Amino acid sequence: MYQKKLFTALFISALSITSLVAQSTLDEQSGGSAPVNVKPPAEKADKNKMNIVKVNLMALAFKNYSFQYERVLTKKISVAVGVRSMPSGNLPFVDNYADDIANGDADLEANIRSLKVGNFAITPEVRFYLNQKGYGRGFYIAPYYRYAKFNSDELPITFDGDANTTKTIKLKGDITTHSGGVMIGAQWHLGKVVTLDWWILGAHYGTSNGTLNGVPSSSLSANEQTEIKNTIESLDLPLTKITAEVSANNIKAIIDGPWAGVRAGLTIGIKF
Template identity: 45%
Template sequence: MKKFVALWLAATCSLALFSQGKPTTKPMYLSYGPTDGKNIIKFNLLGAAIRNYAFYGERMLSRKVSLILGCNFMPRGGVPYLENFTDDETLKTLEVGTFSFTPELRFYLASGYGGGFYIGPYYRFERFSLYQLSTTFDADEEEHTIDLDGSLKTHSGGIVLGCQWLVGSRKNIVLDWSILGIHGGISSGNFNGLTQETISPQDQEEIKEDIEDALDIPIIKSEVTVNDHSAHVKIKGPWAFIRGSFSIGYRF
């Protein structure tokens, strides 16, 4: 009996010492910060260069899984670098503004805890607001303009690949490179324009044809109506786009 008790005590002490000396896979730096170190806020530096401001909040759910909520907006203004893509004078007055909301579930493939290569499925809602999309017509031997205003809304699902680094003495500085994201879904839009001038039946037909020619995209359905004082455009169809970013953030 005494031998059994001695063996039991020896085994218990050995297991206790083993468990104390066993290394943990959780990095010690996660204990730094005012909370638990599993929260990250980030700002996209690349988007800021084209007046598109994007902010992200990331929360680690486990070692290799996190949830990200992203929001970006572009204040109303001219289309960035439009002059590099077209010489069309009617587009020089065009203004655009955007807003998007993107929830993402991110899976880290290597070290985890917010660092390393990752893959992330996501959903994105985006609204593109367009202003002063111009079309012209003649009335009383003078040229007049109708400015079409409206918005295009999209709902998409996609996937993004990238890499994130935790740097600094406490690993609190975050660098996030979303290398490539691809998403696709559906889109719909409405655009309307008014004029005080009376549009003749002939000009109504010409305006309608000009707009339809501009929207002559095989997979996009469009409906154009023009009357004495206005023009209306409805579009609907599939949507696809790419995304990429380089963000800097802070972990806390």
């Protein structure tokens, strides 16, 4: 249960402003009269700004830097690509839940607070806008693909050692995921250049694989090797299978299997 709670904490931590120029027209019907200024229709103005760069405000609260570029192709269709990065560091909001997860276990709480993780993801998508305004406005459905990599610098594994001792070894490595999904959202144009894009909810499913490695400070006995193997393979990682290869001087946790996740956010952007 100790390890399950710690691994749950790791994966809990398992989400982008130009003015319009009035156009002049010549009334050929009047035989060469002076040009007059005409304000372009909103739809035509939108066609002049087909690019949007955005930043995800919600992601910043979770120490993630998330940006998206959207290119409007037609009235109903656009394409976009998002990039998210979380530099390696302590878990977001760790002070809010470390005590509850540890439930009085001082060693577990210390491990949760010292745990360092990071991630990177790239997400291309196609958007289909549903309303009549279009050109990057209104509700949309967006099928997407996501590539993500999660890294652990210090994932502690605590096990029972020989002579009634308790030992801890820290694992380091990466987990890579490939998944596909669908998101629903809505985007508004706030004036001439600002956009507000609400990623209401997305869900994706795919595969994962990766390896976490650790080197013990001293050679492990046969009993300790068995204990570590059992401890690692009992870790609670939803959907994904985890197996362990343990020798006297090396520990390897191999992660392979399905992967699932959700996606949401609130972005502010500029059109150009």
